[in-house]
Amino acid sequence: MLFSRWFYLSVAASVFVTGAAAEIAGDPKRGQQVYKKCANCHMVGPDARNRVGPLLNNILAAKAAGVAEFRYSKAMKKAAEDGLHWTPETLDTFLQNPKQMIPRTKMSFRGLKSEEDRIDVIAYLANFSGGSMAAQVDAGFAVSAEILAIEGDVEYGEYLSSECTTCHQANGSDDGIPAIVGWETADFATAMHAYKEKNREHPVMQLVASRLSNEEIAALAAYFKSLEN
Amino acid sequence: MKINRRFFIGTAAAASATLSAPMVLADGHTKPRVVVVGGGAGGATAARYIAKDSKGAVDVVLVEPTRTYFTCFFSNLYLGGIKQADDLGHTYGGLAAAGVNVVHDWVVDVDRDAKTVSLAGGATLRYDKLILSPGIDFVDGAVPGWDLTSQNAMPHAYKGGSQTELLKAQLMAMPEGGTFAMVAPPNPYRCPPGPYERVSMVAHYLKANNPTAKIIVADPKPKFSKMALFQEGWADQYGGMIDWIGEDFGGGNVSVDPSAMTVSIDGEETKVDVCNVIPAMKAGRITEIAGVADGKWAPVNAVDMSTKADADVYVLGDASQQGDMPKSGFSANSQAKVCANAVRGALTDSKVFPAKFSNTCWSLIDANNGVKVGATYEATDEKIAKVDGFISATGESAEVRQKTYEESEGWYAGITADMFGAKV
Numbered sequence: 090m091l092f093s094r095w096f097y098l099s100v101a102a103s104v105f106v107t108g109a110a111a112e113i114a115g116d117p118k119r120g121q122q123v124y125k126k127c128a129n130c131h132m133v134g135p136d137a138r139n140r141v142g143p144l145l146n147n148i149l150a151a152k153a154a155g156v157a158e159f160r161y162s163k164a165m166k167k168a169a170e171d172g173l174h175w176t177p178e179t180l181d182t183f184l185q186n187p188k189q190m191i192p193r194t195k196m197s198f199r200g201l202k203s204e205e206d207r208i209d210v211i212a213y214l215a216n217f218s219g220g221s222m223a224a225q226v227d228a229g230f231a232v233s234a235e236i237l238a239i240e241g242d243v244e245y246g247e248y249l250s251s252e253c254t255t256c257h258q259a260n261g262s263d264d265g266i267p268a269i270v271g272w273e274t275a276d277f278a279t280a281m282h283a284y285k286e287k288n289r290e291h292p293v294m295q296l297v298a299s300r301l302s303n304e305e306i307a308a309l310a311a312y313f314k315s316l317e318n
Numbered sequence: 319m320k321i322n323r324r325f326f327i328g329t330a331a332a333a334s335a336t337l338s339a340p341m342v343l344a345d346g347h348t349k350p351r352v353v354v355v356g357g358g359a360g361g362a363t364a365a366r367y368i369a370k371d372s373k374g375a376v377d378v379v380l381v382e383p384t385r386t387y388f389t390c391f392f393s394n395l396y397l398g399g400i401k402q403a404d405d406l407g408h409t410y411g412g413l414a415a416a417g418v419n420v421v422h423d424w425v426v427d428v429d430r431d432a433k434t435v436s437l438a439g440g441a442t443l444r445y446d447k448l449i450l451s452p453g454i455d456f457v458d459g460a461v462p463g464w465d466l467t468s469q470n471a472m473p474h475a476y477k478g479g480s481q482t483e484l485l486k487a488q489l490m491a492m493p494e495g496g497t498f499a500m501v502a503p504p505n506p507y508r509c510p511p512g513p514y515e516r517v518s519m520v521a522h523y524l525k526a527n528n529p530t531a532k533i534i535v536a537d538p539k540p541k542f543s544k545m546a547l548f549q550e551g552w553a554d555q556y557g558g559m560i561d562w563i564g565e566d567f568g569g570g571n572v573s574v575d576p577s578a579m580t581v582s583i584d585g586e587e588t589k590v591d592v593c594n595v596i597p598a599m600k601a602g603r604i605t606e607i608a609g610v611a612d613g614k615w616a617p618v619n620a621v622d623m624s625t626k627a628d629a630d631v632y633v634l635g636d637a638s639q640q641g642d643m644p645k646s647g648f649s650a651n652s653q654a655k656v657c658a659n660a661v662r663g664a665l666t667d668s669k670v671f672p673a674k675f676s677n678t679c680w681s682l683i684d685a686n687n688g689v690k691v692g693a694t695y696e697a698t699d700e701k702i703a704k705v706d707g708f709i710s711a712t713g714e715s716a717e718v719r720q721k722t723y724e725e726s727e728g729w730y731a732g733i734t735a736d737m738f739g740a741k742v
Contacts, residue, residue, distance in 0.1 A: 265729075
């Protein structure tokens, strides 16, 4: 159970990190130094567990208040209910002044005033938001702008998606197979083209992608994006 | 009577458009109706997709006798102690929520001229389209000495639920150093790697709980699905425990005596403690009753899974004779979606997209040691034809095997959500 939850977070994280990775320009090494301020309360890494604060593995892209068995403040749970996810942007705002963003959070930390500190510590945390899907694509792999610009037919995508939903759950749950709901269409299309071109490893996905046309990939990307809630 | 009424409506409609509408209303069926028989991977998926996608424009009735459906897939993991029985049970609340009218009853007759099905409870349902997804039944006399009345002494455990639990109980009650026998089925049958995953899971259980026990498999086939992968795993994990006797060594020349608990393989009689008889299979009996079976299976058109016998009757999954796809839950689910799209298109003029099929079968050799085989398929005039495929390699790392197993767990959650609706 613990393992599957961990996996869930890791894959959820990868969803957003794809879009965000390029924007994380910080220095994770320096971020590790900055992180010492967090380490009194938060653990991160393979043996991390909840302490005063929740463990921070896969924090990027996770829904707020999402770590199992951690007792969050009502305020944090409310923010999660309202849709708060931890992206580099929302984390940056939060870390600047936690109580300004979520006034009744239990996290008693004044915040990181230095933008550089925040960017670096987020880059450090991103290292523990493992299994980034973006990282799986060969560095040189890119899809042409024309292909990415194809507007997907959502209705066709809905039909095609039935081939996906035998394994990938339509409600975005993940029990061992990655969630594919709500991806940015360009990320989705890039991933599918990477499978199609055998630039990303996975025999099932390579087979499925191999017979999808550019239009069909665009349709799927548009449909799964439309499922974002 | 029903024919008269239908005739009456037809005549009224022909005679006067203004009169026909109230007549149809009075008869209580303004909407086209699909009756789906069997709530497994094919039937539940088809019912849910038609109801969900037609947004109320099609009346969908699913007839399924059991209130809790126990999947056959993953039942071997229950035998191995990796899953609990409850993990495999699913109810139909999600289908009802999707707008499917779920009726817990048996279909006892199909009248294709009147387009009605009769239920054991006495009701008669009219249909515009009938989808049969009954799974498998066993061929009488396939294993000499065994018939359905012997299924308590020698379980088949090849339909989910009580048979699986019975086999597990017998496995757990085996004496120390006892013998577990399996009579494997001839092709074609449900879940090609299933018997061999079962052997693996039985061995997994025995290795931990009864390590001097033996497993004998009598097989009428010279080779089987994922054979190299299984044999490698058996040698590595369960050295010496499993004796597989294929066709070349008389594995097909088998008879059993359920009262004496003996198995005779190529003339040699062995006393066994558990005997899992998996007989030759055929389409679920309702396909015969409906007159859409030809021999053991029901031939279908690849483009929409309609039967060769009747364009308004469809057969999904294990019961269908469709071409190259293996009989698996994944295949049935894949075929159901093609069928649902075509049926909805025929009844509501929604867009019908080209048929596309796929299948992947995961098998567990030992805890965290998963392998898979899969392929894509397309509809040709003649059959569902294989396009391309892959299979796990022998000698893969423990890490790859563990990932494959975790993926199979994800697939189980995925397909059951796809069949029954997401668990709330």
